[in-house]
Amino acid sequence: MRCARSTWLSSLRFKVLLAYIAGVALSILLIVLTALALVTSQSDILLVMNMTERTQELAEKLQFDPAGRPVGFDRSEADRIWTYESMQQDIGYRVLDASANVVLASTEANFWPASTALHPSDHEPFKFERQGILMYGATAPVEHDGKPWFLQLAVSERLMDLFHGAFALPFMGAGIVLFSLVLLFVFAACAYITLGYTxxxxxxxxxxxxAISPRSLHSRLQVSSVPSEVVPLVDSFNRVLQRLENGYRIQQEFLATAAHELKTPLALIRAQIELMEDFHDRNALLNDVAHMTRQVQQLLLLTEASEAQNYLFAEVELTDVAREASDYLQRMAEAAEVRLVLAQAPISTDPWQADRSALFTLLKNLLENAIQHAPRGTEVRVDIGADHLSVRDWGPGVDREQLPHLFVRFWRGAHRRDHGAGLGLTICQEIAQAHGWTLSARRAEPGLLLQLSRREH
Structure with a gap:
């Protein structure tokens, strides 16, 4: 659990997403602090802006009688008229003509000081004191039937403070919360999708x-869709693969060259031994040469089996190759007094995609290994299924703790009767892996069963 948590915390996606969220949180914090600063300071700029907008809005709703004189406001202001009637100490409006004469007012004349008499060209916001209370005022021009009119609106500072405290702050707080939630979820979703795509x-x-293995060292990682920041890392990895492939090729070439070079002197030694007159020494030396020749041949086969480019894949009938390998080893089986039994394969067996020569070598090695360990008078049985082939003998088998060593190079059991190099089953395993097959071994009680499968079970 600790490892999983550590991996999650070190994830690039998590870190970038955390950065996105931190940025959003900081933005929201700055918005909240700015809004609080504006509301707390109650700056003149904010108040004047509110007064100017409200005055202009009220001017647009002014109504006139048939004679063209202002008489009030339309019905949309009906629910606000009471404020001008019940709060005459704190709010009031008046309408003036072009000569600055009052033609409509919500308050007594003494509400407005004479110093605020409107001149037709003066539309700027203004302030004045009334009974020690600061009043904010604004003017909006109105034109009706070609005649200019001017609406003035004045509100006390204490009423504006009350309005902002009771109405503006809650609405502003709700707006900030809603904006913050939308911003957070939208940013988080965008960040998650963007990171997933990236x-x-x-x-x-x-x-x-x-997926790269010794059989696919020629493969290289593609950088076409990789982010540019990661391309140098991928290129470095590809260069490492190139060096590994070169080293592996040199090793394989050395092994093949050494095996080929050993074949010629072994052939010469064998020819010289055959000319010797002492039959006892000659037979012993010939056995040693045969053993060495077999080792060299298996080394060559192992080198070929380890190279993926040596395979030529095509559809192959498994039954035909198994019969061919059985016929090839028939003499060996007769010499060991062992019967080779090829069970009838199902009629619906599909062809296998394989290199025929490599598949023959694999089956030949499996049968040869079984014949060498089968007691006289017993049989070696080959069973072919739709997706598998098994070879079983009735010999001493292998101890359970030794089963994992069967496919290890140069491993030889203590009970072996042959003089092999311990590479036969290793070659089989290499061929199986090159084809994407599974080669497994298990005790058959008695004997050993080796099974080749097209897919894992």
Whole structure:
């Protein structure tokens, strides 16, 4: 659990997403602080803006009688008229003509000081004191039937404070909360989708890198869709793969060259031994040469089996190849007094996609290994299914703790009767892996069963 949590915390997606969220949170904090500062300071700019907008809005609703004189406001202001009637100490309006004469007012004349008499060209916001209370005022021009009129609106500072405290702050707070939630979820969703799309090429490159094996060292990671910041890392990994491939090729070439070079002197030694007159020494030396020749041949086969480019894949009938390998080893089986039994395959068996020569070598090695360990008078049985082939003998088998070593190079059991190099089953395993098959071994009680499967069970 600790490891999983550590991996999650070190995730690039998590860190970038956290940065997005932190940025959004900081933005929201700055918005809240700015709004609180504006409301707390109650700056003249904010108040004047509110007064100017309200005055203009009220001027647009002014109504006139048939004679063209202002008489009041339309019905949309009906629910606000009471404020001018019941709060005459704190709010009032008046309408003036072009000569600054009052033609309509909500308050007594003494509400407005004479110093605020409107001149037709003066539309700027104004302030004045009334009974020690600061009043904010604004003017909005109105034109009706070509005649200019001017609406003035004045509100006390204490009433504006009450309005902002009772109405503006709650609405502003609700607006900030709603805006913050929308911003958070929208940013988080966008960040998550963007990161998922951005990091997808990295996941694909990671999967490609994990799939590279000694059989696919020629593969290279694609950088076409990888973010530019990660391209140098992928290029470095590709260069490492190039060096590994070169080293692996040199090793394989050395192994093949050494095996080929050993074949010629072994042939010469064998020819010289055959000319010797002492039959006892000659037979012993010939057995040693045969053993060495077999080792060299298996090394060559192992080198070929380890190279993916050596395979030529085509559809192959498994039953035909198994019968061919059985016929090839018939003499060996007769010499060991062992019966080779090829069970009848199902009629619906589909062809296998394989290199025929490599498949023949694999089956030949499996049968040869079984014949060498089968007691006289017993049989070696080959069973072919739709997706598998098994070879079983009735010999001493292998201890359970030794089963994992069967496919290890140069491993030989203590009970072996042959003089092999311990590479036969290793070659089989290499061929199976090159084809994407599974080669497994288990005790058959008695004997050993080796099974080749097209897919894992």
């Amino acid at each position: 990091l997808k090429p990295l996941r694909e490159v990671s999967e490609s890198a994990a």
